[in-house]
């Protein structure tokens with residue numbers, strides 16, 4: 465289903481710093497972030513609310529300007545949006561006046577014949593399990609189905625890197641677990657590098673090859689925890705629970721919580 469076959473490249477984030485002007489003051493948000501992601505690796509990112517997780521993804525997708533340090537895909541500096549990266553947000557951001565197939569085709573780069581467009585759209589609908597919903601409008605779909613369309617749209621140019629910003633945050637618990645299994649299936653089929661931001665520690669462990677735990681502002685990548693567990697993962701296994709405990713203690717080591725936490 466390739467649009468452009470390229471050799472997958474590592475994503476390198478080096479000495480990344482980002483400051484925002486908030487209420488007339490320069491506020492450092494990201495501080496010295498360093499992360500090298502292997503092609504096809506799945507990285508989960510967690511951290512306190514407002515620490516800069518979305519900002520990090522927006523920098524990688526090329527939607528934020530004005531930072532110091534470097535972000536590279538292979539040798540190429542990332543300086544703006546490009547078809548080699550796709551992003552899915554917490555809300556589906558589909559165009560309500562377009563059908564499912566039109567929403568997916570909308571994201572497709574230029575230079576395709578109509579026949580090619582139809583084939584690519586159909587392949588991506590199959591990939592996300594929505595083959596029967598070509599002519600449906602977003603309001604006729606459930607939240608989980610809308611996110612499947614968003615994932616198809618983000619993948620339509622066969623990006624090397626897929627950025628997922630809390631994509632399942634608005635879904636109910638059962639749909640969320642189903643979508644976690646679906647994203648693993650899609651990742652294994654497409655071999656795309658994935659960076660996922662989530663507030664759900666179990667989701668981070670269930671999905672990620674590594675979990676990046678960010679600190680409070682100015683946020684650093686304060687620890688990177690490998691999840692060396694076979695897939696599909698068992699959330700109740702001893703090893704899973706051990707990693708959950710390690711991440712909880714990292715996560716809460718610099719965050720004030722109004723209760724005594726124990727698991």
Ligand SMILES: Nc1ncnc2c1ncn2[C@@H]1O[C@H](COP(=O)(O)OP(=O)(O)OP(=O)(O)O)[C@@H](O)[C@H]1O
Pocket residue numbers: 484485486493511512513514515516517518519520
């Ligand atoms: N365009 C902007 N202009 C000014 N400040 C911004 C802008 N975007 C984000 N910020 C600030 O940067 C900080 C990080 O925001 P960001 O949305 O990246 O955090 P987050 O970790 O994704 O938060 P959450 O987990 O609550 O979604 C926040 O303090 C926010 O107020």
